[in-house]
Amino acid sequence: MKVSSVPDRCCGSGVCVEIAPEVFDLDDDGFVQVLAEAPAPEHESATRDAATRCPTMAIVVDD
Numbered sequence: 001m002k003v004s005s006v007p008d009r010c011c012g013s014g015v016c017v018e019i020a021p022e023v024f025d026l027d028d029d030g031f032v033q034v035l036a037e038a039p040a041p042e043h044e045s046a047t048r049d050a051a052t053r054c055p056t057m058a059i060v061v062d063d
């Protein structure tokens with residue numbers, strides 16, 4: 001799995017950080033920062049959940 005973000009879409013809700021804190025964080029400006037571009041297998045499910053629940057569809061997951 002590869003994960004990336006589209007920063008221009010992020011509204012800084014923090015939903016992804018709540019769901020998968022090992023994979024996402026907010027930067028100093030309050031927008032998403034991908035910590036793990038290739039999440040560990042045990043974090044893949046949460047990563048998919050975060051992408052689905054992101055209110056602005058700012059997370060892109062490629063398998």
Ligand code: SF4
Pocket residue numbers: 005009010011012013014015016017024031032053054055056057058059
């Ligand atoms: S859930 Fe989406 S909008 Fe919210 S911080 Fe994460 S990437 Fe940004």
